[in-house]
Amino acid sequence: MTTPISISLTVNGERVEAQVSPRINLVDFIRHQIGLTGSHVGCEHGVCGACTIRVDGAIVRGCLMLAAQADGTDVTTIEGLSDSGDAADLQAAFVARNALQCGFCTPGMLLTATEYLESGGTADRDSIREFISGNYCRCTGYQAIVDAIEQVASQRGRPSK
Amino acid sequence: MKPHDFDYVRPTELDQVFDLIERHGDDARILAGGQSLMPTLNMRLSAPALLIDINRIDALKGLSVEGDMLRIGALTRHVELEHSPEVARHAPLLTKAIRHVAHPAVRNRGTIGGSLSLADPAAELPACALALGATLVLRGRDGQRRVPANTFFVDLYETARGEKEVLEAVEVPLATSSDRFGFGELARRHGDFAMVGLAAAARMAGGTIERLRLAFFGIGNVPVLSSAADLAAGRPLDADLVEVLRGAVGETLDPTDNLQASAAMKKHLASVLVGRVLGDMME
Numbered sequence: 474m475t476t477p478i479s480i481s482l483t484v485n486g487e488r489v490e491a492q493v494s495p496r497i498n499l500v501d502f503i504r505h506q507i508g509l510t511g512s513h514v515g516c517e518h519g520v521c522g523a524c525t526i527r528v529d530g531a532i533v534r535g536c537l538m539l540a541a542q543a544d545g546t547d548v549t550t551i552e553g554l555s556d557s558g559d560a561a562d563l564q565a566a567f568v569a570r571n572a573l574q575c576g577f578c579t580p581g582m583l584l585t586a587t588e589y590l591e592s593g594g595t596a597d598r599d600s601i602r603e604f605i606s607g608n609y610c611r612c613t614g615y616q617a618i619v620d621a622i623e624q625v626a627s628q629r630g631r632p633s634k
Numbered sequence: 635m636k637p638h639d640f641d642y643v644r645p646t647e648l649d650q651v652f653d654l655i656e657r658h659g660d661d662a663r664i665l666a667g668g669q670s671l672m673p674t675l676n677m678r679l680s681a682p683a684l685l686i687d688i689n690r691i692d693a694l695k696g697l698s699v700e701g702d703m704l705r706i707g708a709l710t711r712h713v714e715l716e717h718s719p720e721v722a723r724h725a726p727l728l729t730k731a732i733r734h735v736a737h738p739a740v741r742n743r744g745t746i747g748g749s750l751s752l753a754d755p756a757a758e759l760p761a762c763a764l765a766l767g768a769t770l771v772l773r774g775r776d777g778q779r780r781v782p783a784n785t786f787f788v789d790l791y792e793t794a795r796g797e798k799e800v801l802e803a804v805e806v807p808l809a810t811s812s813d814r815f816g817f818g819e820l821a822r823r824h825g826d827f828a829m830v831g832l833a834a835a836a837r838m839a840g841g842t843i844e845r846l847r848l849a850f851f852g853i854g855n856v857p858v859l860s861s862a863a864d865l866a867a868g869r870p871l872d873a874d875l876v877e878v879l880r881g882a883v884g885e886t887l888d889p890t891d892n893l894q895a896s897a898a899m900k901k902h903l904a905s906v907l908v909g910r911v912l913g914d915m916m917e
């Protein structure tokens with residue numbers, strides 16, 4: 474038997490206090506204990522990016538961080554990002570460009586693309602590809618995803634140099 | 635998969651870490667960025683009873699110039715190396731190399747101390763430490779010990795760090811105007827571990843090379859300094875030298891076959907990288 478850990482964090486702006494088993498990772502905690510199932514779980518070893526979550530402003534693998542480690546942090550999931558409206562243009566571009574088919578990778582892609590754009594990323598396709606290289610999509614072939622991010626970068630006034 | 639059960643502690647002082655290591659021995663594992671440890675736990679390749687999370691130990695953080703060294707705390711994350719103006723000025727090889735390490739979300743968590751402690755044979759930072767002539771600072775209950783990078787990497791995932799020691803920092807000699815650095819790797823996809831990679835550092839004296847280090851990774855069990863680099867001493871860094879080194883480097887390496895590439899292919903790729911990386915350094 475292991476000792477549960479008390480954690481206190483913010484998830485999408487709401488205060489959360491919980492007891493967690495040390496071995497539960499952040500994305501499982503968010504999906505099963507909090508009930509927000511927008512963040513997906515694919516490989517569980519850091520390769521696919523489906524579990525991408527923002528912790529204290531930076532994207533991380535939700536499967537490679539323990540819930541216990543999120544104590545004291547500010548977490549944003551796709552639900553929070555959607556509600557904030559900050560990614561509304563990206564979401565619209567994903568739909569318009571057919572940048573999702575089954576949608577499994579999409580929450581992770583949107584969080585990653587958001588960090589790309591917020592950290593000054595431009596419409597340069599190679600830079601976009603490099604930044605999303607850690608997010609797998611098994612449906613679209615990436616072309617449409619790069620199209621969508623490129624379009625939003627241009628709309629936000631950051632054409633490729 | 636999900637990891638086995640374990641207990642979790644988050645000390646704030648190094649002494650607490652030593653207490654825990656002494657008490658739990660092999661059953662305890664240090665958790666830094668978790669970007670290598672967590673996958674092995676999730677896949678149940680390893681099942682420690684206790685994780686010691688070192689992320690809140692201030693003594694392991696920070697970047698500072700101390701004398702003629704840049705001291706990089708073990709908990710410095712890849713993303714901090716990537717964007718640090720101090721690193722760009724004093725250790726530009728790391729700025730070049732770090733973009734090849736994994737993907738943004740992994741770089742946001744992974745630490746230099748974790749990468750050097752793990753010593754993956756295909757990892758970028760251990761080879762950079764060799765090329766830079768860096769020193770690893772190990773901290774034990776009874777004090778500090780400094781180990782040069784060229785004796786730190788012992789064998790596959792095996793380093794000179796003792797079981798009861800923590801890697802505290804790495805010290806890199808400050809780059810001078812006589813130094814030139816180059817970095818390149820060949821990987822199947824961006825962010826993947828390299829098939830073969832090269833971190834190079836040249837110290838110039840006037841128009842000629844005083845000392846060249848060519849640190850290859852992905853070749854064998856540990857990153858290696860190629861003795862071919864000695865051929866460069868006293869010669870200008872020019873196309874002739876690059877040809878000589880391209881021809882000589884294969885003989886000095888003893889690659890092992892792996893899933894990524896055969897030994898023969900790795901020798902070929904090493905020669906290709908010498909051409910590219912030294913070519914960049916000539917400009």
Ligand SMILES: Cc1cc2nc3c(=O)[nH]c(=O)nc-3n(C[C@H](O)[C@H](O)[C@H](O)COP(=O)(O)OP(=O)(O)OC[C@H]3O[C@@H](n4cnc5c(N)ncnc54)[C@H](O)[C@@H]3O)c2cc1C
Nearest residue numbers: 519664666667668669670671736744745747748749757801
């Ligand atoms: C999808 C993916 C792709 C990746 N690609 C690359 C790549 O291309 N190149 C690359 O180099 N890496 C890559 N990595 C690994 C990544 O760089 C890791 O961050 C790094 O290897 C380990 O650092 P960490 O801080 O995450 O260490 P952890 O995973 O926390 O720890 C690794 C090991 O080191 C020990 N340890 C950690 N810190 C210390 C310390 N201060 N003192 C003593 N022991 C310590 C731990 O006990 C553990 O055994 C990748 C990871 C993923 C998930």
Ligand code: FES
Nearest residue numbers: 515516517522536
């Ligand atoms: S589920 Fe986390 S990276 Fe695949």
Ligand code: FES
Nearest residue numbers: 574576610611612
């Ligand atoms: S839309 Fe199906 S995995 Fe990307």
